Amino acid sequence: MKTSRRHFLMLSVGVSSSLMLSRAAFADTANALSEADPKAQAVGYKEDAAKVDKAKFPGYAAGQTCANCSLFQGKPTDAYGGCTLFGDKQVAGRGWCNSYSNM
Missing domain, CATH: 4.10.490.10 (High potential iron-sulphur protein)
Known part of the structure; x- marks a missing residue:
């Protein structure tokens, strides 16, 4: 199965935003x-x-x-x-x- 460029970009944005949200939540209590x-x-x-x-x-x-x-x-x-x-x-x-x- 070939992954389209658009699908790859949408998946990348979704994963990176999830990581940023979890990092922000951790930062609240880390400090x-x-x-x-x-x-x-x-x-x-x-x-x-x-x-x-x-x-x-x-x-x-x-x-x-x-x-x-x-x-x-x-x-x-x-x-x-x-x-x-x-x-x-x-x-x-x-x-x-x-x-x-x-x-």
């Missing part, structure tokens, strides 16, 4: 900030805002997450995004830290 990171510990970063110690961080209020913080560099719907505090590290959109700001 994720760890709660064990010294910078994260310094500001009380938690990947899940529901796990914030309210006694230790009385400034925390329900509904505060990285996704709605003014320092978050992503869309509010992003699972992970950049943060001006942590350079090239990605923070969880559902996360929280003591530097939360909604201004």
